[in-house]
Amino acid sequence: MVTTMIMDAAKTHWAMLTNWLGKNSTKKIIITCGLTGLLIRMFQEFYMRNRLKRRLGEKQKKLKQGIDEMREKISSLNEPVNELLSLTELNLIELRQRMANRSLTPKKLLHAFQLKALRLFDTGNSGISEFIREAEQWADSLMSSQADENLPNRSPLHGIPVSIKENISVAGYDSTVGLIKRCNQPNKKDCVLVRVLKAQGAIPFVLTTTSQAARSMCGTNAIFGDAKNPYGNSRISGGSSCGEGVLLAQRCSPIGFGTDIAGSIRIPAAFCGLASLKPTSQRLSSLGMTNIAEHSLVCLQACVGPMGRTVSDLAFAMRTLLTPAMFNLDPNVPPLPFDETAYKGDDKKSLCIGYYDNLDDPFIIQTVPVIRKNIQQAVMALEKAGHRVVRFQPPNPSKARDLFMRLLFADGGRELRSWLAYEPICPQIRFVNFVLGLPNWVRGASDLFLAALGPKPAAICQTLGGARNVQAAIDLFTEVRKYRQEFSKAWEDAGPLDAIVCPVSAYPAPPSSARPMFISPSVVYTGLYNLLEYPAGTVPTGFADEADEKECMAMSSRPNPNGSWYGSKIASMQKGIQGLPVVVQVVGQPFREETVLRIMRTIEASRSSDRKD
Incomplete structure (x- = not known):
């Protein structure tokens, strides 16, 4: 009408x-x-909005049908509910042991995590986008061939259910990336990563949500619902692999896989207290995955990587994937199997490790005390383990930030804005979308105004303008190459280093009410290593306590190091951080993921030792 x-x-x-x-x-x-x-x-x-509304209605109708089918299947199980749920509390090592001695079957374990995931889904904060219906068939197939297989030759994830971020394409399922206009367009085939996981006996059983357009940390999703931090609904879960972070933190999956182009694996892992690994961009295959930024990104590649509760979980995932199965399916992946010698430290007993607890630059957001404290604790653990630890400061961090942002929006944001057209846009993305629509001179004037007013870290509007012509693009590539050389020289001069320990973010999970100008600038702590294409992982080191919160509150009431109100506002945002997880980042040289995992494992072991003491 x-x-x-x-x-x-x-x-x-x-x-x-x-x-x-x-x-x-x-x-x-x-x-x-x-x-x-x-x-x-x-x-x-x-x-257009009415069309999107109809498309969303169709999608949600299909989702309800799928959930109802899963609920009916789970309710018909004859297995004791408490027994099934108890399996989800076991770590991956224990699950593998039970699988090896045949006291646990792939199908029973799948039912356990489906039951747990369904219960969590009903709470409204599961991070799940869809249940994979074919998981039952894959488990049946594993069980039918179980008697014929040689146990020692099985992959570390054989029979283990795994969760998959929604943009890691699975045949027959949408990769919406939080955009309604991408609903009801199922992928025609599995990406290489999913094919390898299935070939190695892993069972993908759920797809998890992303933040809108995979470009924000807020976890907002208009299709499947928002992913809120399990440690406090008033805190953001991080993004864009927010669904994985929320699901894993609530023990609804033994291990999961996300993607990272600016910290999208490491940030939700940090805010949700998880271990994670962003490998070198070509270490694992991203062939066949959904990429909605293929016409706007240059010199940056989305890296797929594992997320879990312990470092050993990540090592199991890497061992599973770094096999001829992956090397044959994607010729761009170098045939480098998992290096057990480097992981165990047999090749080099004592490492030279650099560290920094803050990027000391007036145009970079400064870390809060609890982050610096946990970096120092990690340093002490590494020194105690016999490693040489030296101070390191990345060269010219504000230049690195500008280069990274220019690469991230190389087209001036045109592709992103076309995806966001007519969509219900979340506040964090709305701010970016607004800035992208401003003329270049207005963005430049905005940066001058922000720098003069005080919040220098938020003065990044000009970097969103993109490369205006071919020569500008060539100049940008040249600047990136020179910065990578500059960083490599600093790395060598400081050691040479084997790795770096540093912050993942300027603070623990911030409040969801925080404005974008206090959230987005923190991405420099992860984005730096996407710019450099260095592998980086996260490892939990503890939780913020009452003393940490009090220190931040005291800091908010006195002049901050930059002499502006911006730092004081960052400190005041830490109100309520007590009980939130704190995580540190470990960075290595390209294709040295095993060394990164080794150092992460040492830090993790020191935390376990402290608990026993």
Whole structure:
């Protein structure tokens, strides 16, 4: 009915226009043309939003049907519920042991995690986008071939259910990336990573949500619901692998896989207290995955990597994937199997490890005390383990930040804005979308204003302008290459180093009410290593306590190091951090993931030792 009214109004307006063209003044003609354009624009807006609304309704109807089927299947199980749920509390090592001695079957373990995931889904904060219906068939297939297989030759994830971030393409399922316009467009085939996991006996059983357009840390998703931090619903879960972070932190999956282009694995892992690994960009295959930024990103590649509760979980995942199965399916992946010697430390007993607890630059957001304290604790653990630890400061961090942001929005944000058109946009993305729509001179003036006012770390508007022509793009590539060389030289001069320990973020999980200007600048702590293409992982080191919160509150009431109100506001955001997880980042040289995991394991072991003491 509404559409009919709009069409009638358009016809009436057109009749008026043709009549006036013959007998009225130029002024009235111009006004009428303007009103006509406005009417067309309003009709287009109404039509497109109504179309998205229908598409969302269709998608949610299918989702409900899938959930109802899963609920019916789980309710018909004859296995004791408490026994199944107890299996989800076991770590991956224990699950593998039970699988090896045949006291646990792949199908029973799958049912356990499906039951747990379904219960969590009903709470409204599971991080799940869809249950994979075929998981039952894959488990049956494993059980039918179980007797014929040689146990020692099985992969570390054989028979283990795994969760998959939604943009890691699975045949028959959407990769919406939080965009309604991408609903009801199922992938035609599995990506290489999923094919290898299935070939190695892992069972993908759920897809997990992303933040909108995979470009924010807030966890907002208009299709599947928002992913909130399990340690406090008023805190953000991080992004874009927010669904994985939420699911794993609530023990609803033994191990999961996300993607990382600016910290999308490491940030949710940090905010949700998980171990994670962003490998070198070509160490694991990303062939066949959904990429909605393929026409806007340059010199940056989305890296797929594991997320879990312990470092050994990540090592199991890497061992499973770094096999001829992956090397044969993707010729761009170098045939480098998992290096057990480097992981165990047999090749080099004592390492030279650099560290920093803050990026000391007035244009970079500064870390809060609890982050610095945990870096120092990690340093002490490494020294106690016999490693040489030296201070290190990345060269010119504000330049690195600018280069990274220019690469991230190399097209000036045109592709992102086209994806966001007519979508219900979350506040964090809305701010970025607004800035991307400003003329270049306005963005430049905004940065000057912000720098003069005090919040220098938020003065990044100009970096979103993109490369305006071919020569500008070539100049950008040259600057990136030179910075990578500069960083490599600093790395060598400081040691040479084997790895670095540093912050993942300037603070623990921030409140969901925080404005984007206090959230987005923190991405420099992870984005630096996407710019450099260095592997980086996260390892939990503890939780913020009452003393940490009090120190931040005291800091918020006195002048901050940058001499502006911005740092004080960051400190005041730490109100309520007591009980939130704190995580540190470990960085290595390209294709040295095993060394990164080795150092992470040492830090993790020191935390376990402290608990016993």
